[in-house]
Amino acid sequence: MWLLALLPFRALYILSDGLYFLLRYVVCYRRKVVRCNLQNAFPEKSKEELSEIERKFYHYICDYMLEEVKMLRISFKELCRRMEYDNKEEFLAMVEKYGGIVLLIPHYANFEWIIGMGAIMEPGDLPVQVYKPLRNKYLDEMFQHIRARFGGYNVRKHATAREVIKLRREGKRIAVGLITDQAPNRSEAHYWTTFLNQDTVFMDGAERIARLMGFPVFYCELQRIDRGYCKVFFDLITETPKQTADGEITELFARRLEQTICREPSYWFWSHKRWKLKREDVVRHG
Incomplete structure (x- = not known):
């Protein structure tokens, strides 16, 4: 992979x-x-339309894998040239005002390139990536290395609250990024909604952290411009998370993500077993 990244x-x-x-x-x-x-997400589309989405998806996922390997060697200057950040002013203002924000990130386009956002943050401010450790220790180490190359701070999923509180007590201003469209375990299956025409469960850890810390919440609206070029727009969901109802932030994320996918469906991770958990299984197991 190191040699491949030289190409x-x-x-x-x-x-x-x-x-x-x-x-x-x-x-x-x-x-x-x-x-x-x-087929389940787009029952209204013809076989030809679904086949075209599938074709583009496989092209995208191959590009994504090699672009991720390239992250082992890519320079910070080149990453900033290939990844555009829109709406930076509001993003930075919220970090300064509240000491931190929460970023809701989907498996869409080249979401891993968001780690370069340290380039738009003030010196000393910290981009925090919440991650779920991989079973393969070598791949896990590789992804941690990639995500920490440009000043990112890696936090294991189940240690998020503790680490965020610790960083704030140390006076750090932080942007906490969480991949929010993963399929949760039964113990994390807290919020159900209709998403892409299917009964879908979402993890609500992001909104819990936002409420705990009083951090404004942004949705990362990603757009793949071309091969090797991506853009993110930081879309404010709420500035006052403590005033929202249970599940409200998660529901708003689901609706934003649904709009993103429907605009260009090929760039989402359709190979994930996103709907493997059923509501009746969760109820049956308490």
Whole structure:
């Protein structure tokens, strides 16, 4: 991977085109999962439309994997050139006013490149990435290395509240980023809603942290401009999380994400088993 990361983007995308053929037509990587998810999410679309989304998705996921490897060697200057940050003024004003914010991030476009947001933050301010450790220790170490390369601070999911409180007591101003569209475990299945025409459960840890700390909440509206180029717009969901009802922030995130996906569905992680947990299973197990 270190050697692969030395290749220029043009060479990586040539490899990606070959990987696309291998993943889609030879390995058939999670093809049943992808097709089932697309059919359930878009029952109104024709077979031709779904096939086109599937084709673009496999191209995207191959690009994503190699772009992630490139993060091992990419320079900070080049990352900032390829990742645009819109609405920076409101973002920075909220960090300064409240000492921190919460960022709700989906598995969309090249979401990992958000780690470069340290470039737009004030010196000393800290971008915090909440992550779930991977089973493969080598991949886990690689992702931690990538996410910490440009000043990011990695926090394990179940230690989030403790670490955030600790950083604030130390006087750090922070932006806490959480991937918020993952499929939760039964113990984390707290909020159910209709999402992409399906009964869907979301984790509500992000809104709990926001309420605990009184941090404003932003949704990361991601847009893939081209291969190797991405843009994020920081969309304010609420400045006063403590005044929101239970589940309100999570519901607003679900609606924002649904709009993002429907605008360009190919750039979401359709290979995830997002709907494997059913409401009746959660009820049955208490």
